[in-house]
Amino acid sequence: MTSQLRLSPFCKTFLQKTKKTLIEQCQVTKPFHHRILVACSGGSDSLALLHVMSLLFGQKNLGVVYVNHRIRPESDNEGVTLQQKYNHLAAHWFIESVEKNCLKNLSENSLREARYSV
Numbered sequence: 001m002t003s004q005l006r007l008s009p010f011c012k013t014f015l016q017k018t019k020k021t022l023i024e025q026c027q028v029t030k031p032f033h034h035r036i037l038v039a040c041s042g043g044s045d046s047l048a049l050l051h052v053m054s055l056l057f058g059q060k061n062l063g064v065v066y067v068n069h070r071i072r073p074e075s076d077n078e079g080v081t082l083q084q085k086y087n088h089l090a091a092h093w094f095i096e097s098v099e100k101n102c103l104k105n106l107s108e109n110s111l112r113e114a115r116y117s118v
Contacts, residue, residue, distance in 0.1 A: 019056055037063045042082050054089040063092035067115045
């Protein structure tokens with residue numbers, strides 16, 4: 001899992017507890033030969049999740065989906081920038097866009113519904 005990295009005792013414990021939770025509550029079975037898809041917005045919480053899942057599952061078993069809501073002009077390049085910067089963490093990248101007319105409004109719920117429709 002993390003043999004080439006030197007992790008602090010805290011990080012090792014965190015990864016062990018995360019792995020245990022995935023097995024017990026998410027029904028991920030041992031050994032970790034699953035393919036996992038991580039939704040990544042580019043925010044600090046989803047990037048932390050991406051790093052943890054890459055450590056647990058390995059780059060070849062990990063995919064990332066980024067959904068462009070097309071709210072801001074600069075968002076068209078953000079998915080590609082994420083992929084270029086963090087390509088070493090996941091083997092498969094999917095960059096999807098939401099049609100502007102699919103958004104009812106800019107509420108969190110509307111954005112979530114649009115992501116789920118992709």
